[in-house]
Amino acid sequence: MKTLIFFGSARKNGHTKQMLDVLTDQLDHEFEIIDAYNTHVSPCKDCRFCWHKKNCAIKDDMQEIYKKIEEANNIVFASPMYFHTVTGPLKIIIDRLQVYWASHVRKDKPDHFLRKGAIIMVGGAPDFDIQFDAGNQVLSNVLKDLDSNLIGSVTLSNSDRDSIESKPFLKDELKQLAQKLNIE
Template sequence: MKTLVFFGSAREKGHTKAMVDLFLENLEGDKEIIDAYRTEVAPCKDCRYCWHKKGCSIKDYMQDIYIKIEEADNIVLASPMYFHSISGELKSLIDRLQVYWAGHVRKDMPEHFIKKGAILMVGGAPSFENQFLGGELVFKNLLNDLSTELLGEVCLPNTDVDSLETRQDIAEKVIQLAKKMNEANK
């Protein structure tokens, strides 16, 4: 089992990374993290090359990421909320996954889910209604375009005060989601 994590936090040792680390500690198989802040990927230029051919006209590290996606059994998306959505660096990288959405135009999308997915999100503010909605919309639609079945999501609010140490209930949800992914891949 191969798992590819898209990590969108500027802080290498923050709450989002703690969630990812806990998740991966409880996940079986090979794991790799694509760190949006430390990966050289140009933004999408909407040239629509991918509307006609499964690929991208920009030749950079994203070409390697496409291969990693194709080889992965699981896709995990992790980001803090920055102004009610995922981080800009991760969004820029996700925009380069337009090649998968363009499968609708090319008419070569798989007819069913071929991967398993999970979402991990962190918010600094105290919990409020729809706090993670912006991130959910981006992540859920991305997983759908990657033909990935969402197994679950875990959100950690109020990280200006709380952490996984103070919110053992959230830590347990992260562990249970990893175990669910293990079972789904057997």
């Protein structure tokens, strides 16, 4: 088994990474982290090349990322929320996942989920009802396009004041999420 993790934080040891570390410490299989801030990925040009071939006309780091997605049993997105959604570098990668959305147009979409998916989100603001709604909508839809069944998400709000240490229940939630990812 293999889990592919898309990490969207500029802060290499911030709250998102701390949560991700709890998750990965519990995985009993191989995992790889793609750091969105350290990839060379150009924005989608909406050229619609992917409408005809399961590939992208732009040749950059995404070519390798597509291969890694195909090899993954699980996909995890972990990102702080900047103005209610994922960070810019992660959004550029997500836009290039148009290749998978285009399976509807190409008519080669699998008729069942191929992998499991999970989401980790961190927000600096104090908790409010719709704090993670936009990020969840983006990431859950991307997971569907990646033929991934969303099995859970863990969120940390008020990270300007709180942390995983001040909210220990989050460690339990992350460990439970990892156990779900461990099941074949």
